Amino acid sequence: xxxxxxxxxxxxxxxxxxxxxxxxxxxxxxxxxxxxxxxxxxxxxxxxxxxxxxxxxxxxxxxxxxxxxxxxxxxxxxxxxxxxxxxxxxxxxxxxxxxxxxxxxxxxxxxxxxxxxx
Amino acid sequence: xxxxxxxxxxxxxxxxxxxxxxxxxxxxxxxxxxxxxxxxxxxxxxxxxxxxxxxxxxxxxxxxxxxxxxxxxxxxxxxxxxxxxxxxxxxxxxxxxxxxxxxxxxxxxxxxxxxxxxxxxxxxxxxxxxxxxxxxxxxxxxxxxxxxxxxxxxxxxxxxxxxxxxxxxxxxxxxxxxxxxxxxxxxxxxxxxxxxxxxxxxxxxxxxxxxxxxxxxxxxxxxxxxxxxxxxxxxxxxxxxxxxxxxxxxxxxxxxxxxxxxxxxxxxxxxxxxxxxxxxxxxxxxxxxxxxxxxxxxxxxxxxxxxxxxxxxxxxxxxxxxxxxxxxxxxxxxxxxxxxxxxxxxxxxxxxxxxxxxxxxxxxxxxxxxxxxxxxxxxxxxxxxxxxxxxxxxxxxxxxxxxx
Numbered sequence: 079x080x081x082x083x084x085x086x087x088x089x090x091x092x093x094x095x096x097x098x099x100x101x102x103x104x105x106x107x108x109x110x111x112x113x114x115x116x117x118x119x120x121x122x123x124x125x126x127x128x129x130x131x132x133x134x135x136x137x138x139x140x141x142x143x144x145x146x147x148x149x150x151x152x153x154x155x156x157x158x159x160x161x162x163x164x165x166x167x168x169x170x171x172x173x174x175x176x177x178x179x180x181x182x183x184x185x186x187x188x189x190x191x192x193x194x195x196x
Numbered sequence: 197x198x199x200x201x202x203x204x205x206x207x208x209x210x211x212x213x214x215x216x217x218x219x220x221x222x223x224x225x226x227x228x229x230x231x232x233x234x235x236x237x238x239x240x241x242x243x244x245x246x247x248x249x250x251x252x253x254x255x256x257x258x259x260x261x262x263x264x265x266x267x268x269x270x271x272x273x274x275x276x277x278x279x280x281x282x283x284x285x286x287x288x289x290x291x292x293x294x295x296x297x298x299x300x301x302x303x304x305x306x307x308x309x310x311x312x313x314x315x316x317x318x319x320x321x322x323x324x325x326x327x328x329x330x331x332x333x334x335x336x337x338x339x340x341x342x343x344x345x346x347x348x349x350x351x352x353x354x355x356x357x358x359x360x361x362x363x364x365x366x367x368x369x370x371x372x373x374x375x376x377x378x379x380x381x382x383x384x385x386x387x388x389x390x391x392x393x394x395x396x397x398x399x400x401x402x403x404x405x406x407x408x409x410x411x412x413x414x415x416x417x418x419x420x421x422x423x424x425x426x427x428x429x430x431x432x433x434x435x436x437x438x439x440x441x442x443x444x445x446x447x448x449x450x451x452x453x454x455x456x457x458x459x460x461x462x463x464x465x466x467x468x469x470x471x472x473x474x475x476x477x478x479x480x481x482x483x484x485x486x487x488x489x490x491x492x493x494x495x496x497x498x499x500x501x502x503x504x505x506x507x508x509x510x511x512x513x514x515x516x517x518x519x520x521x522x523x524x525x526x527x528x529x530x531x532x533x534x535x536x537x538x539x540x541x542x543x544x545x546x547x548x549x550x551x552x553x554x555x556x557x558x559x560x561x562x563x564x565x566x567x568x569x570x571x572x573x574x575x576x577x578x579x580x581x582x583x584x585x586x587x588x589x590x591x592x593x594x595x596x597x598x599x600x
Contacts, residue, residue, distance in 0.1 A: 086272065087268050087269050087272055087273055089269075089497050090497070097499050098497075099496070099497040099498070102273075121497075123496070126273060129273060130274070165259065165269075165563070181511060185510035185514050186508075189506060189510045189514075194506065195505070195506045
């Protein structure tokens, strides 16, 4: 597996085939004296912001904090939780166990109040 | 049989959905100022559009990926942010122009100032997107758009000479206003090959669950639908050339453009022109708004689509609603829709390479199109045309602006 080519920016789906977002970032673990190790996929706009510029990442984090959407975000999916990598990255988690849907749920709360949303 | 019905419907909707604010204004200006001599630009641009749409459909049918999704996966987010940003800016500008065009059409019918109509039309666009599914949106827009065939009827009743008409399909250097001629040919390409159309087409293929078995439907819909559709834009150019050309009318407003129908349709002229403009623009506004939701959803990996319950695609709905609101607010400020149109179509050509060149890479990557990769001649021609168009735009647009 070549992690940038095969994982980064790919769509991530949970064990039920539900979309979790895209692999917005890759987290490496650095231990003293050892080679860096693949730790997790990051999903969430803050991780994407970090990739563009650290200031954008900080801005997105501050915004999420202010809106009360920062808990557990960006979502970390450990490499050990990846089931397989095809044109989508399938993971063993369920989207509902993570905070990937925090924004979707907040918006859904408003949208369901409109007639015709169901 | 069902596939044939879908194909026929696809072609009809392509015809009905072909003209909108950009194609009507550029064709009317080209016809009134340069006679039939820019017909080749519409033909070439349509071929270009059909080739690109076919590619977007092919990727969708084979790999079930949208263009925006495929570009992010293949080139990464650092690259994608550029075409994504450019497409959104052009989408919003064009949406502003379409809302303005539709509002001017209602003004022609009612006499009430166009700015009063922007918000109600915006609301109507939102309601169509909120309540409709993909086939209602696409087929409804396309079928209503058949009124734009008025341009073809007009040409039929004007009996133009076939010789000069045919010569219009051969590019020639004009005897006057070379810069303006270049500017209009670039604008026609920009008005025809709108980025939103490409992503909308590919996203539609995913919404309608096309597979490899539908590749022939894709090819026919793209080439026949858009080919027949371009006849409507050509009809507008020819009518403007025959009616407005001899009067030396330079089309600076849609009200002026409407005069092209007067000798043919008499007292129905304004009504028919307004309906053609209004429905064409309204349909385009719906598609542009929806496309903004598509590209954002696909780029960021949200669940998207108008086939799903709206509560299940909350970010997608919010995204297209915000884009529509932005379009309505900018249009309501009262910019001249014709000017906004010309700016957005010119910009489209400048950014064309960053939209088109990823297509070429993806169409040669077996991971995305399997065995259905493009041939080297088609690839080379498309790349050369894209770069040539952009270079021409970079040279001609400043000249036109300085001259104007």
